[in-house]
Amino acid sequence: MKTMFIDGVKCEFEKARNVLEVAKANGIDIPNLCYCENLSIYGGCRLCVVENDRGGIEAACTIIPKDGMIIKTNTAKVRKYRQSIIELLLAGHRNDCATCDKSGKCKLQEYANRYGVHEVRFPNNYCKEPVDDSSPSIVRDPSKCILCGKCVRVCSEIQNIHAIDFANRGFETYVGCGFDLKLKDTSCVGCGQCAAVCPTGAITVKNEVSEMWKAIHDSSKKVAVQVAPAVRVGVGEEFGIPASVPVMGKITTALKRMGVDYVFDTSLTADLTIMEESAEFLEKLKTGAKLPMFTSCCPGWIKHVENKHPHLMPQVSTCGSPMEMFGALIRQQFADEDEEIFSVAVMPCTAKKAEAKRPELVKDGEKLIDLVITTQELVRMIKEAGIDFVSLPDTEPDAPFAPYTGAGVIFGVTGGVTEAVIRHVIGAVTDEAVAQIAECGVRGLDGVKAFEVTAGDVTLKIAVVSGLANVDKLIAKVESGEEFFHFIEVMACPNGCIGGGGQPPACNARKAERNVGIFVADEECLLKSSEQNPALDSVYELLNGRAHELLHIHYPSHGNH
Secondary structure, eight states: EEEEEEEEEEESSSOOOOOHHHHHTOOOOOOOSSOOEEEOOOOOOTTTTEEEETTTEGGGGGOOTTOOOOOESSHHHHHHHHHHHEEEEEHHOOOGGGGOOOTTHHHHHHHHTTOOOOOOOOOOOOOOOOOOOOOSSEEEEEEOOOOOHHHHHHHOOOOOOOOEEEOOOOOGOOOEEEOOOGGGGOOOOOOOHHHHHOOOSEEEEEEOOOHHHHHHHHTTEEEEEOOOGGGGTGGGGGGGGOOTSOOOHHHHHHHHHOOEEEETTTTHHHHHHHHHHHHHHHHHHHTTSSEEEOOOOOOOHOOOOOOOOHHGGBBBBOBOOOOOOOHHHHHHHTTTOOSSSEEEESSOOSSSHHHSSGGGGEEEEEOOOOOEEHHHHHHHHEEEEEEEGGGOOOOOOOOTTTTOHHHHHGGSSHHHHHHHHHHHTTTSHHHHHHHHHHHIISSSSOOOEEEEEEETTTEEEEEEESSSSHHHHHHHHHTSOOOOSSSSEEETTGGGGGGOOOOOOOHHHHHHHHHHHHHHHHHHHSOOOOGOOHHHHHHHHHHHOOOHHHHHHOOOOOOOO
């Protein structure tokens, strides 16, 4: 271990990219706008400036920590620099903070208050590029961009999409799409990771809360809401509840108090997905179809296949996502109702907004999902309704779609789909069997996990991957013959749905807490494997022989199945 001193505090470190990380690890908060623990060092905002023992001013994110180094973060000189930097940033930022979608969550707003910057001496000269709301998932407002570059880096380094980048030079610099295209016309998959890292209101999740309230207050409609597994570990932290504590019962109660008629847990159709996807996989193994088979739950991944790997689409499962499947069940269950059923999905994922609008999610001439709101939007609604979320009692989901198993719940984290498949294929219904599967390599938040599982006399090679840059690297290895897998689970967002673009933005430590929360919810379930779900028989009966038609999707590039 090496030692340095920050503000007189002895700080030990072993491996750290910069002084900023050493400070953070020792409970010292150095303000920053362009730094992200998962991205390359940019050093553009200069807000993290500190003073060294020679009186020099440097950016903490670019200083390599050394043994014996002395750093001060709160001198008069440093404070003056930071105030000036904040002023300059505000001068190039449209200041409609009171009505901004990011108000109260904006890092620039937070730092302006923290450092007492209440007046700006410079003229307000923000970017005049138009707002881009062409994407069904996110909205870009260049007038609020501070050129921190986080969105550019996450899109290129983590997702390998390159939908946005810096354009022009000097005072004319802005972040936009190549050739001034709209986002909808680029390779953007709608994952929302850019919105998750944006410190201001320059990129935000498309806000459709008003549409939700409109449906709730429409007396001619019955509102049926499904809630995805990962939402239960994203909502609570916004109300001071640890992310490791699942709060699905409180979410159900909150939705009912807001006026929703039916609340369901998408974990049920996660169980249904396992039954359908496992059968499809085993059939591919039996018939010698081309492998690996890729999962199909993630709409960001589906869009990426269509954009970049269309030749792989025949190897992608035809199973609809759990959201799509639940939409089909809701339509079937309430088909004979006199009142209109308004089908809503609460998702951790911004790409689900685009998925709901796809023509493939129209069955019998009717959209399966009328509206998708994210975890962030649900939090807004709870706060707007004045609900004391922490004090809410737990309420179970509504019949007849209330039951679900732990296998369905774990869909919320990377590796969860695969673990649920393994539980079903192996027939793991006891805690001991589940514990053994957990040790096979399927768990954890690594971007790529590869392992083997023996089922009967067959040894299956499996990969679990999250983050589209990781996906592209793995596909390259598979196609070159360097690697072979029977089954590959793909999630577009790093760490899976717990890190979705619609979740409250979170650091790695918070995502690790969410991961714990998902498996706490799994442990609370008496039933561990999808085939144990007592509701599935009645679900298939409800589908009345149309299971494949209603639960599977054949995208244009799927080919013949």
